Every structure is written in C-alpha cells, then in structure tokens.
Amino acid sequence: MRSDEGHPSKGDLGQPIGLTLVRASEIYGAEPWFHEFTAGVDQVVRPLGHSVLLRVLGSRADELEWLRGWQDKRAVAGVVLVDLIEDDPRVQLVADVGMPAVAVSSPMVSGGLPTVWTNDDAAMRAAVRALAGLGHSALGLVGGPPELAHTITRAAAFTDACAELHLTAHLASGDYSSESGARAFEGLTGGDTPPSAVVFDNDLMALGGLDAARRSGLRVPEDVSIVAWDDSALCQLSTPPLASLSHDVQRIGRLVGETLASLLRGQQPPVVEAPAIRFVQRESVGRHGR
Template sequence: MPATSDGARPPRGTPVGLALVRDAEVLGAEPFFHDFIAGMERVLVPLGVPVLLQVVATVSQAADRMRAWARHGQVQGVILIDLLPGDERVALVKELGMPAVVIGDPVTAGGLPAVWTQDDVAMRDVVDELVAAGHAHLGHVAGPAQMAHTIIRRRTFQAAAAGRGVRTTTFEGDYSEAAGVRALAALAALGDRPTAVVFDNDVMALGALHEAGRLGLAVPADLSLVAWDDSALCQLAVPPLGAVSHDVQELGELAGRTLADALVGAPAATVNAPPARLVVRGSV
C-alpha cells in the first residue's frame, strides 16, 4: 500500500536524515526516540527509504550536518525536531531546497509541513484533571527552556493553573534522570511544596520517584507524580507512574507518511496527532 497521499513513491535507496541535538548519555536512556524512529521506519523502509540518524551536540552542528548531507547528496529529506523559536534550521532547509517535516507546532514550522502533538491541549487537560482531584499547588519539571515545545507546555501549564486558581512551582530539566532527582530534592526542601508534579518526559519522572523514596516521601500519599510520553518504563516503575500518554510509534508513522508526501512534492500541510491524555496509575 503506498504511503504517500497520491500514490507516488519517493526515490529508493537514498536515506532521510535526522540530525538530533542531544547528549548521547541522555539519549541512551530516553525511550522516546527509539519508538519514534521505529514508527518512521515502519512507513519509510518498505518504500526503500532508510533513516539516517546523526547525534550532535549543538544546533549549529546539526545545521552543518544538514549542509554536508545536501552538498554530497547523502539524504533526500530531513526530519526537524526539538526546534527553537525562529530556528535557523527552518530557513536552512528552505535555502537548500531540501524536503523537510517539522515535529512541532505550525508557527515554529514556518510554513514547512508539520506534525503537531498538540502539547497545549494535553497540558491543559492534565492540569484540569489534577485540580479536579483536589490538588491546589502543582509543580512542573520542564525540558530545556529554549525549545519551542517546552515554552508551549510551560505557558499552558501556568495559564491553565492560573485559570483554575491554583499555585504553581516550575523547574527546568534536561530530560535526564539526574534532572528529576535534582528537581525532587529542591521541591522537598520547600516549606509548602506542590502536591502533584508533571514531568516533561518519563526519565525525569523516574529519577524523581527514586529520590522521593530516598527522602521518605510516599508516592502518591505525600506527592503525586505524572510522567510524559508513557513508555514501558512507567508501567514497570513501583508504583507505576501515571503519565500523559500517547502512541510514540504512531507519531513516528505520521512523521514518516508526511515526509514521504514531502519527498514527492505534496503541498505543505500540518497534521495534528491525537492529543495525549492522562493515564492514571499508582503514582497519582
């Protein structure tokens, strides 16, 4: 079955590229990208289009990698993810004439095809559910502050909480387990700490869960913890972590289909992935 909307197929053999700005150690512990790439490959590999992953340390290195790919004809298109507001990579792929798909909101995508996970909808819903459960002080441990989707989640969290008349405390993290440990330790030192905390990925939530146990805080009696993405790690934790849950492999499939369309010249469009939803488990 063809993966593109009009039945056309991209050229076989030449990869699509993903230049991912991540610390290699953090990436190794993060299930999200393993599932995301698996979903992409489920669509693209049957079309004869492999996925080429390059892990780099900075945005400028990612841009340099994409220039090299274009110069040597090594890829026929790229996936852009974890973009910053006004990200130079959006202008770069337009300059290079390289088909690209942004995993992010349409504003950040700057007219490129985009697959948007509707993080604002998901964050608003999880705040509403936590407030309805009786929490009057909420915490948020966000990802890197400069990322566009982090900004959207943080602003939505604060606006939704203010609209419901509850207090907030926020921390910045880097998606690592250590960031979750640091945030939980800082939170525990507060005289009036939040009673529920939302984390921007699973690994930070797991770090916080382990640190809560070390500090003698009972989860969820003393503190409710909510992860984001809902990998198998959440279900294996003790207690199992409640999570803002979505199908990451399905997101990868949407990205793969949207990029396959872009490779054959389909008009740019924004595809909204189904919003994530809160799955309540033993930590909530």
C-alpha cells in the same frame, strides 16, 4: 536505522531520511521516545526504499553543519526536524537550500514547513484539570530544556491553567536525564510550600523524581503525586506505576514518515494533527487532602 561516524553517502536502499538530535549520548541511549519515534518513521519509509539515518550531536552548531553536509553531498532524500526553537535556523537553512523537510513542532514555529503537531498545550491543560479534580491545589512542572518551543508551550499552558483554576504553580527545568529530574524534584519539594503533585516533561525525569522521593522519605502518592510524559514501558513497570500523559509515539513517527513521503512525491501536505494525548491515571497519582 543507521548511525555513522563519517558523513553518509547513498546506501543500498537509496537515499536515507536524515534525523539529527542534539543530546548527550547517555540521555539518548536511555530515552525511549526517540527509539519509538524512529521505529515509526522507519515503518513507513523502509518499504519505499529509504532507511532512517540518525546523528546524535553535541550542539546546535554541529547540527547545522551536518545538515549542510548532507545537502552538499546530496546524501539524504529529506530530513526530519525535531526539538525546534523559536526562529530555528534549521528552518531557514532547509528553505534556502531546498531540502525536503518535515517538522515535529507547533505550526507557530515551523516556518511554513510540513508539520506534525501533538497539541502539547491541550494535553497539559487536561493534566492540570485532572490533578485539580483530585484536590491538588499546588502543582509543580519539571520542563525540558527551556529554549525548546514545546517546553515553552507546555510551561505556558501549565501556568495559564493553574491561574484559571486558582492553583499555585511551581516551575523547574531539566535536560531530560533522570538525574536532572531528581534535582528538580528535590528543589520543588524542599521548600516551605511544596507542590502536592509534579508533572515531568519526559519519563526519565519522572523516574528520577520518583527515586528522589524515596530518598527523601516522601511517599508516592500519599505525600506527593507524580505524572510523566510519553507513557513508555518504563512508566508501566515502575513501582508504583507512573501516571502519564500518554500518546502513541510510533504513530507520530508513522505520520511524519507519511508526510515526508507525500512531500517527496511532489505534494504539499498540510499540517497533520497527531491523535490526542490522554491523561492516564495510575498508582503514582492520588487524591490530595484525603
């Protein structure tokens, strides 16, 4: 994987696969998901003569400019689009310029692009059912940036599942940093009717929530249960170990690499469904009302 300061040109291994990501650098550096994801893509494309070229950018406008630059210079063989929003301008851009692209998103927002989808809605419903089965009647969700399509999907599934099971739903959001997770957790648990379990949209925010619980004197899981999303090693090494919505992130990256390789061969790959996300119960989740 390479990350360059200037616009890239063809490398020794042939044209790379481009991946742009809008994140603060400190969040990207600490977030395990994209490191595992790019490793999975690389496992597929490197034997085919490609590397993965990553640009971490400050805004969506920068992202569009970088994609245009790559296309103008014929600098990449294709691109991977992540963190889609509704009516994402990148989808229209790659279609207009004929740039091979694979979206990691719901097919509902990928505009007909080849897509790898993780069924986040089904995973969220499974988590709500599992927590309800442990006696939790008021749940919190700390979502990611609210404009992202997968944040919207998860939040809708969360609120729908809570309504179906007659549970109280509390919503907050963060920017994927541990600090934002701590702030959101404090907001959710500081009210008169706090949730007894909180689901976080990534591992870093869940760890921030765990730290906030310690500072406020809340015991985990006796007073509040915490569930992370992704199940990186950070979850398994925390104290207590974090329950998680677990999936094989490198496997998702490999599926994206395989889909893009098919596209570059002139094929039209279908929507690919990643292996199901599993709710993994660990010591951060307990029965409520014991």
